[in-house]
Amino acid sequence: MNSSDVSLDIGAKVSKVEYTELTDVALHGTEDSVSTEQNDKLMSTYCRKVDRRILLYATILCILNQSDRGSIGVAKVVGLENDLGMVNNDFNIATTLFTVGYLSLEFFSNFVLKWVGASRLLPTLGMLWGVVCALQGVITTKGQLYAMRVLLGMSECGFTAGILLILSFFYPKHKLTTRVGLFYLSSPLANVISGPLASALSQIHHPTIKRWQWVFILEGVITVCVSILGYFILQDHPEKCKFLNPEEREFIQKYKQREGTLGGSQKLAARDVFKVLGDWQVWVMMGATFAACEACGSVSVFAPELINELGFTAAQAQAMSALPSACGAIAMVFIGRFVRMCGSHWLAGTSALATALVGSVMMISTLNVPVRIIGLCLTGAGGFAGLGIFPGWNITANSQSVAASAVASGLTVFFGASSGFVLSNVFINSDAPRFAIGHSVNIGIMALGITSCVVTRVSMGRRNRKMRESRFDGEKAFQFEY
Numbered sequence: 059m060n061s062s063d064v065s066l067d068i069g070a071k072v073s074k075v076e077y078t079e080l081t082d083v084a085l086h087g088t089e090d091s092v093s094t095e096q097n098d099k100l101m102s103t104y105c106r107k108v109d110r111r112i113l114l115y116a117t118i119l120c121i122l123n124q125s126d127r128g129s130i131g132v133a134k135v136v137g138l139e140n141d142l143g144m145v146n147n148d149f150n151i152a153t154t155l156f157t158v159g160y161l162s163l164e165f166f167s168n169f170v171l172k173w174v175g176a177s178r179l180l181p182t183l184g185m186l187w188g189v190v191c192a193l194q195g196v197i198t199t200k201g202q203l204y205a206m207r208v209l210l211g212m213s214e215c216g217f218t219a220g221i222l223l224i225l226s227f228f229y230p231k232h233k234l235t236t237r238v239g240l241f242y243l244s245s246p247l248a249n250v251i252s253g254p255l256a257s258a259l260s261q262i263h264h265p266t267i268k269r270w271q272w273v274f275i276l277e278g279v280i281t282v283c284v285s286i287l288g289y290f291i292l293q294d295h296p297e298k299c300k301f302l303n304p305e306e307r308e309f310i311q312k313y314k315q316r317e318g319t320l321g322g323s324q325k326l327a328a329r330d331v332f333k334v335l336g337d338w339q340v341w342v343m344m345g346a347t348f349a350a351c352e353a354c355g356s357v358s359v360f361a362p363e364l365i366n367e368l369g370f371t372a373a374q375a376q377a378m379s380a381l382p383s384a385c386g387a388i389a390m391v392f393i394g395r396f397v398r399m400c401g402s403h404w405l406a407g408t409s410a411l412a413t414a415l416v417g418s419v420m421m422i423s424t425l426n427v428p429v430r431i432i433g434l435c436l437t438g439a440g441g442f443a444g445l446g447i448f449p450g451w452n453i454t455a456n457s458q459s460v461a462a463s464a465v466a467s468g469l470t471v472f473f474g475a476s477s478g479f480v481l482s483n484v485f486i487n488s489d490a491p492r493f494a495i496g497h498s499v500n501i502g503i504m505a506l507g508i509t510s511c512v513v514t515r516v517s518m519g520r521r522n523r524k525m526r527e528s529r530f531d532g533e534k535a536f537q538f539e540y
Contacts, residue, residue, distance in 0.1 A: 101230070101313075104306050108228050111301055113237055115291045116221045117244045119184055122281045123217060124248030126191040127156070127210070129277055131379075133194075133270035141268055142200045150482045152200070152207050157478035159211025164472050167216030168223050168464045176224045177292040179216065184285030186213035192278025195271040215475075222467035226453050227295045230313060235403075236394060238450030243390045245354060246442045249383030330461030339517050340456060340466065342510055344473040346407055347448040349507025351474035352500060353414040353441025355481040357382045357434065378431075385435040386442025393446040403451040404515040404540050407444055408508050414440030415504035422497035437500070444507070449474075455518070455538050477503075515540050 130138070134149055144152075171179050190210045197203050221241060229237050262272045293299040296310045334340060357379075389410075397406040417436030420429055449470045456466035480503070485496035518538035525537065 100306070100309055104302070104310055105229070105233055107301060107306070108296075109237070111291055112224065112228055112293065113240065115288065116225075117241055119180075119281075119284060119288065120218070120221070120241060120244035121248040121251065122184070122277070122284060123187070123214060124245050125251065126187060126277050126281055127214065128249065129191070129273050130156075130194075130207075133273050136269045136273070138203075138270045141270070142197070142203060144200050144203075146488070147483075147486055148200055150486060152203055153482040154479060155204050156207040156211040157475055157482065159208035160215045160475045160478070161211075161472065162215070163212060164215040164219065164475060165468055167219050168468050170216065171220045171223060172464070175294045176220055177289065177294050180220050180292055181285045181288030183213060183217045183220075184288060185282050187217075188278045188281030188285055189213075190278070191281060192275050195267075195274035195278070218474075219468045219471040222449065222453055222470065223464055224292075224295065226463045226467065228299075228310075230310075231454055235450035235454050238453060239390065239394065239446040242442075242445045242449055243387060245445060246357075246383040246386035246390060246438070249357065250380045250387055254380055330459060331465055334456070334459075334462045334465040339514065339521075340469065342517070343448075343452055343455070343514050344469050345510030346411065346444065346507045346514070347452060347470050348473045348477050349411055349503045349510070350407075350414075350441050350444030350448055352477040352481060352503045353411075353418075353437050354386070354445055355477055356485070356496070356500060357386065357438040357441060381431070382434045382438030383442070386438040386445075389439040389443040390446040393443045396443075397447065402515070402540055403447055404511045407447045407451070408511045410440045410443035410447060411504045411507045411511070412440070413443070415501055415508075416440075418497045418500040418504065422492065422494055422501070425492060440504075451539075455540070 130149075130152065138144070139149060187210055190206060190213050194203065194206045194210070197206060222238065225237055225241065226234060262269065264272070267275075293301070296302060296307060296314075299307060302310075393406070393410070396409075397403060400406040400409070414437045417433040417438075417440060420433030420436065424430065449467075452466045452470045453463055456462040480499060481496075484499045485493050489495050518540045522537050
């Protein structure tokens with residue numbers, strides 16, 4: 059890949075000449091009017107403002123999102139199944155129904171966001187899923203749990219895809235991948251926090267409220283309180299952003315117009331959407347996202363059970379479930395440096411999935427407790443590292459139009475959530491403690507994800523060569539960034 063053709067914080071090298079041209083033209087319409095230092099300063103000031111408002115709040119709300127979603131795994135090991143009379147694969151049915159609800163409306167969520175506005179839709183979704191999460195704490199039958207899981211999935215759908223879309227509105231292309239990776243860091247952080255937190259909550263003793271009920275109720279109440287703040291913090295797009303001054307708004311609008319990624323105020327045309335959906339490369343890219351989310355889901359939802367089956371108590375399993383996620387969080391922090399070392403997203407992503415694959419092999423090959431804990435940590439590190447790469451890569455590589463960004467963000471979340479269908483039905487109680495079926499399926503999916511990375515790399519290289527050959531002298535053409 060020619061480094062002068064792309065501009066990314068991680069996985070590619072930024073062309074200083076191209077960056078300077080873009081910022082100079084964005085500021086004053088000429089290419090020699092402002093120094094590079096001034097351009098960098100204004101860009102840094104702008105990004106810091108967006109980081110402190112949009113990105114920070116989105117990350118906090120996503121931590122609560124992941125915690126509320128995965129709290130059922132903690133509730134299971136502190137009596138949920140026994141109290142609700144759940145047997146055999148009833149728990150797997152409950153987790154599957156969440157995915158059914160989540161996917162039922164997910165594909166249309168970004169269209170609704172463009173119509174309603176992120177500042178109104180996303181906080182409302184947070185309040186809805188917080189209420190549903192809390193209501194799980196007052197149910198008395200497994201049928202009611204099934205209904206709540208469907209409603210929880212429906213109320214959560216649109217949040218992650220919506221955040222990804224507005225991040226593409228606010229951040230320039232060479233800043234986007236890093237911010238998406240930081241946003242997804244919330245996923246392992248949620249597991250690190252929620253494991254010990256849920257362990258503490260489950261120790262609350264009350265004459266009428268069960269331990270697992272406290273987990274749902276208190277986590278849901280916290281989410282509702284934080285979601286209310288979103289009405290005052292989130293903004294729809296930079297063109298009308300209230301916390302930016304006029305100079306910053308003008309700067310980012312002209313900058314993103316120049317790079318061809320100004321989508322906040324653009325209309326989302328159905329014709330453009332169908333054109334993007336017809337591109338096979340977009341679909342192949344999602345295979346890697348599916349694989350990374352499968353590995354992450356194994357850690358997020360089933361880590362407490364997997365550890366509990368190794369002979370630890372329920373309280374120990376809850377606390378220790380934070381360990382694989384902590385490894386994932388560390389991997390995500392350093393994944394940017396690793397991608398720069400590799401010089402590309404596809405190679406770093408392949409390495410991440412290979413790490414998760416090795417972890418699954420270790421867990422299926424032995425019942426030795428230390429080895430299996432290490433395997434679970436490798437699965438968490440590889441899966442979450444992939445989550446720090448693939449969503450940002452998907453959106454940045456498909457940022458040539460608002461339709462492409464909307465489709466890429468929507469499909470990224472759709473395929474990620476679809477992994478829940480597989481995950482919910484391969485880690486079954488009758489297969490404990492080895493869980494050979496679940497780990498075997500994970501191994502196959504990791505191999506599929508690695509293949510997806512390689513095929514995408516080859517396709518993007520060929521398309522870039524064709525676009526460079528077809529453009530006129532001096533004309534800048536969109537280039538896929540791999």
